[in-house]
Amino acid sequence: MIDRVERSETLVTRLPLSKLSFRWQITLLGTLVFVLFLSVLFAAFATLRYTKSAVLSGEKKQLIAITQNLAREYDDKAEFSRQNNELPPLNNPAAASSREVLALLSRVVLQNVEGVKGGFYATAGDTLLEDSPSNEQGLPADSGYEDSPADQRAVILEVAKRAVDTHQRSERVLARSSNIVLIEAVPIRDGYSVVGSAWTTKRLSALPGANRFRAYLIAVGLGIAALASVLLTLLVIHNLQGGVRKIESGLRGLELNLASQIDSNSDPEEIQRIALAINRLGIALKGNIEREKQIEGQLRHAERLASLGRLVAGVAHEVRNPLATIRLRVQMCRRDTDNPHVKESCAVALEEIERLNGMVNRLLNFARPVRLHCEPADLRSLIEERMETFREWAQRRGVTFSKELPQNRLALQVDKDRMAQVFDNVIQNAIEAMSEGGGTLSVTLASQPSVLNNGNGVCVEFRDTGKGMNSSVIRQVFDPFFTTKPSGTGLGLSICHELVQAHGGEIQLDSAEGRGTSVRITIPAARA
Numbered sequence: 001m002i003d004r005v006e007r008s009e010t011l012v013t014r015l016p017l018s019k020l021s022f023r024w025q026i027t028l029l030g031t032l033v034f035v036l037f038l039s040v041l042f043a044a045f046a047t048l049r050y051t052k053s054a055v056l057s058g059e060k061k062q063l064i065a066i067t068q069n070l071a072r073e074y075d076d077k078a079e080f081s082r083q084n085n086e087l088p089p090l091n092n093p094a095a096a097s098s099r100e101v102l103a104l105l106s107r108v109v110l111q112n113v114e115g116v117k118g119g120f121y122a123t124a125g126d127t128l129l130e131d132s133p134s135n136e137q138g139l140p141a142d143s144g145y146e147d148s149p150a151d152q153r154a155v156i157l158e159v160a161k162r163a164v165d166t167h168q169r170s171e172r173v174l175a176r177s178s179n180i181v182l183i184e185a186v187p188i189r190d191g192y193s194v195v196g197s198a199w200t201t202k203r204l205s206a207l208p209g210a211n212r213f214r215a216y217l218i219a220v221g222l223g224i225a226a227l228a229s230v231l232l233t234l235l236v237i238h239n240l241q242g243g244v245r246k247i248e249s250g251l252r253g254l255e256l257n258l259a260s261q262i263d264s265n266s267d268p269e270e271i272q273r274i275a276l277a278i279n280r281l282g283i284a285l286k287g288n289i290e291r292e293k294q295i296e297g298q299l300r301h302a303e304r305l306a307s308l309g310r311l312v313a314g315v316a317h318e319v320r321n322p323l324a325t326i327r328l329r330v331q332m333c334r335r336d337t338d339n340p341h342v343k344e345s346c347a348v349a350l351e352e353i354e355r356l357n358g359m360v361n362r363l364l365n366f367a368r369p370v371r372l373h374c375e376p377a378d379l380r381s382l383i384e385e386r387m388e389t390f391r392e393w394a395q396r397r398g399v400t401f402s403k404e405l406p407q408n409r410l411a412l413q414v415d416k417d418r419m420a421q422v423f424d425n426v427i428q429n430a431i432e433a434m435s436e437g438g439g440t441l442s443v444t445l446a447s448q449p450s451v452l453n454n455g456n457g458v459c460v461e462f463r464d465t466g467k468g469m470n471s472s473v474i475r476q477v478f479d480p481f482f483t484t485k486p487s488g489t490g491l492g493l494s495i496c497h498e499l500v501q502a503h504g505g506e507i508q509l510d511s512a513e514g515r516g517t518s519v520r521i522t523i524p525a526a527r528a
Contacts (some may be wrong), residue, residue, distance in 0.1 A: 036225040039218075042318055056173070056204075059182060063116065063202050064169065067184045070109045070118055071198040074188055078106060090196040093129060094124035102497065103147060104131050110200070116202035121160035128157050152181075156199060162184045162382045163197040170197075180204040243271035258286035304479065320360050327353045349515070372415040372502055379419075379458060383445060386423045394431050398438025405445045412458055412525055418499045422507075425492040426462050426519050432485070433466030433517060442466050448522065457505070457524035464518075469511040477509055 052076035089098035097210040102120045110116055119130025155172060163170035163185035174181035185199040243264075250262035250410035260282065327350065334346035387401055394401065430441045441464050448459040469477070469484075476482045478497040483490035503523050511517035 014089060033230050036229055039222055039225055059204060063182050063184045063200055066116055067114055067186045067198055067200045071186045072187050073105050073109055074198060077101060090112040090122040091124060093125050093127040099129060106130060114200045114504055116200055120196055123164055156183055159183045160199045162195045163187045164194050166193055204423060239268055247274055254282050258282045323353060323356055355417055374413045374415050376411050377414050377416040378409045378411050380445060382420060383423060383443060386420055386427060390427050390431060397431055397435045399431050399434050400440050402442040410458060414503060422496045422499050425496050430462055430464040434464055449496050457522060460521045463520045465516045468513045468515050468517055470513050473509055474509060
């Protein structure tokens with residue numbers, strides 16, 4: 001049973017209509033319902049129209065119009081005769097010319113009207129005239145009338161006279177077992193007097209009021225339209241429910257994995273827009289969470305630096321004074337003795353004291369807040385200068401330099417000495433990472449738009465071919481006192497991180513074991 005349901009749902013989703021937007025589906029449904037409504041109205045109208053009385057009324061109206069047209073044609077002919085000082089035909093019906101004119105008028109008006117016969121009645125001579133070549137009574141032999149020609153002529157004459165007497169249109173309906181005969185008469189005036197009438201007659205052999213086949217067709221058409229409306233309604237509801245279920249499933253997946261995506265290529269346009277919005281929301285939430293984690297890490301790093309700075313400042317002050325005393329005593333000892341061995345030992349001690357004093361100074365600089373003295377500086381020239389400083393040392397270690405710098409000056413407001421300190425530390429670390437087997441240090445400098453969402457700026461990238469670092473080392477590389485070197489202090493990259501941030505920039509490190517390391521420094525121009 002479940003398999004049949006799944007197959008039916010799959011079949012429905014493959015229908016072309018299921019890919020239409022709900023707007024179009026509802027529009028199509030509304031159109032179909034409107035067509036169904038019109039069909040019902042049409043069926044009701046057709047049912048009324050094709051009843052016996054409705055058909056009879058329609059035939060009467062048509063016959064009246066033909067009779068009035070016949071009367072108008074005579075009026076035109078009579079006016080023409082009066083203009084030529086001739087007697088109108090109905091005023092002299094006994095004349096052969098008058099009969100010919102009236103017969104011609106009847107033929108002209110009735111020749112294109114199927115099943116209608118007609119003529120004129122003249123009060124002069126009480127004469128009934130028509131265009132009929134069949135018999136002397138004036139009605140065709142194949143008319144199918146059940147009455148005798150004399151009876152039929154009498155009825156027509158009665159209707160024609162009544163129109164003259166009443167000065168109004170007159171009619172008569174003769175119902176027979178096999179047919180119905182309609183007779184219409186319209187008075188013809190000559191000034192204020194009525195000189196005759198125009199009459200027409202039509203036999204109706206069968207009325208279409210009880211046409212069952214047409215009724216069956218109308219009923220079938222309405223049934224098909226109603227069934228189509230129901231099926232389309234079910235399809236719209238199914239598509240809507242399927243889209244809601246897919247959105248619910250996508251939201252549940254989003255709770256577990258913000259990178260999950262909702263596939264909605266085969267769904268209606270509205271479901272696709274909702275799914276795309278949810279996908280964008282997941283990507284945005286993931287990015288926000290990553291940025292929050294990054295900011296949280298930076299805050300923890302800043303807190304550690306602040307704590308270490310206070311600790312280091314206290315230790316450095318406590319060490320610096322005794323160290324100065326020791327240096328003074330060693331210098332006095334070297335000055336007062338003549339023993340060369342003692343002088344040599346004093347010299348070694350003074351070198352170590354100077355090394356310790358330099359470390360104390362670095363610790364004090366690390367503990368102090370960074371104060372920048374920014375001025376316009378050409379970063380291109382600054383990078384070339386720092387690379388030239390390390391070139392000889394790099395060549396001794398088998399390291400070559402490769403640089404990709406712009407041809408023009410790239411001026412930026414920076415603290416030149418502090419940026420030189422950052423570049424020196426990064427170049428030195430890169431050379432030391434390639435000291436075992438040599439390698440290449442590539443330096444790239446380029447302007448970059450929308451740096452850190454703060455306008456234009458520059459991007460400096462140092463890429464070496466050294467042994468690289470694993471992920472655990474990368475996570476701690478900017479922490480104070482963390483180092484992988486036997487003789488390192490662990491303050492170099494931490495100080496670089498602080499100096500770049502003081503410029504409003506960012507320093508990023510990308511590395512993998514056996515692939516080398518890339519250090520990317522971005523500095524916005526707006527902060528300078």
